[in-house]
Amino acid sequence: MxxxxxxxxxxxYIEMAKGFDGKALIDILRTYMPAGASVLExxxxxxxxxxxxxKYFDVTxxxxxxxxxxxxxxxHPDASLxxxxIIDIHTDSKFDCIYSNxxxxxxxxxxxxxxxxQQRNALNTDGVLFHSFWKGEGREEMQGMLLSYYSISQLKHIIGDMFDILALETYSEMADGDSLYIVLKKQPNEPLHPQPIADIRRVTYNGQK
Ligand SMILES: C[S@@+](CC[C@H](N)C(=O)[O-])C[C@H]1O[C@@H](n2cnc3c(N)ncnc32)[C@H](O)[C@@H]1O
Incomplete structure (x- = not known):
């Protein structure tokens, strides 16, 4: 659970998130992705x-x-859901873009x-990832839910040579400069295989994996 x-x-969460809609981030994504591209959120x-x-993409x-x-x-009875x-991204479909906020x-x-x-393996050729993070250092835990803060250099280190970094920028959501977004492009090399997910998944809410 x-x-x-x-x-x-x-x-x-719904109460807390009222008033935030991420339109500005999606406008940035639109400069990288043509209208009608397939996007997995x-x-x-x-x-x-x-x-x-x-409104702009073929979304799942x-x-x-x-x-x-x-x-x-x-x-939305017709939505593709x-x-x-988010760790094992278990789907047979491929997408032009994988997005998260x-x-x-x-x-x-x-x-x-x-x-x-795993996301890289679920992207079409020339596919792009677009993700946002809270900017900072360290991590907190709330009832088993992890909140990690990332710096630009830490994200660059994690991304390594898996992707070309098209953008890695600071922006403001709740406070000045509190957030980061990344735009990553898949490189045309072999599929990547992480170590078995069960070995790395942390124990979460209610002490379960
Ligand atoms: C902070 S909320 C953000 C929701 C939405 N993106 C937004 O900006 O309003 C985090 C979301 O990630 C989902 N989530 C957390 N851990 C997940 C996981 N391991 N796999 C898939 N979804 C997960 C939660 O259910 C929740 O919907």
Whole structure:
């Protein structure tokens, strides 16, 4: 069970996120991706960003919380939605872009590296990743939910030579310069294989993996 499986945590997040819609980030993404490109959103939560992405792209939303998925499906019965974990990205489909807003900070560095490898394998040739993070150092834990802060140099180190970095920029969400976004382009080399996910996945909410 994850942090966002209980209904009350979902409701709490929706209240807290009111007023944020990420339109500015999606406008940046549009400078890298042509209209109509296939975009997978990871950790869609309430789906506010998915609705904006859907105006420009052929979108698939995903989350590992059934509550977020079911709530969005109730109001968007035709939406393409996947129950997907951000570490193992278990899907046979390939996408032109994989996008997330403030989701990958729930991973440890080791999990983030594995996730990036798996995402790379789920991208079409010349595919692009677009993700945002909280900028800073260290990490906190709230009821088993990890909140990691990343610096530019730390992200560069994790990305290594897996991708070309098209952009790695600071922006402001709740406070001045509190966030980072990255735009990564897949390099045309062999598929990457992380070590077995079960070996690296941390124990999370309710002490489960
Ligand atoms: C901070 S919320 C962000 C939601 C949305 N992107 C937004 O900006 O409003 C984090 C989201 O990531 C999802 N999430 C956390 N861990 C996940 C995992 N291991 N696999 C898939 N989704 C996960 C949560 O269910 C939640 O929807």
């Amino acid at each position: 994850g942090f966002y499986d209980p209904e009350q945590n979902v409701n709490q 990871l950790g869609m939560g309430p789906g506010v960003y998915l609705e904006i992405l859907a 939303g995903s989350d590992n919380s059934d509550i977020f998925i079911e709530r969005f499906r109730a109001s 996947l129950h997907l974990d 403030k989701v990958l900070h729930h991973l440890t560095e080791q999990e983030l590296k594995a996730s990036l490898m």
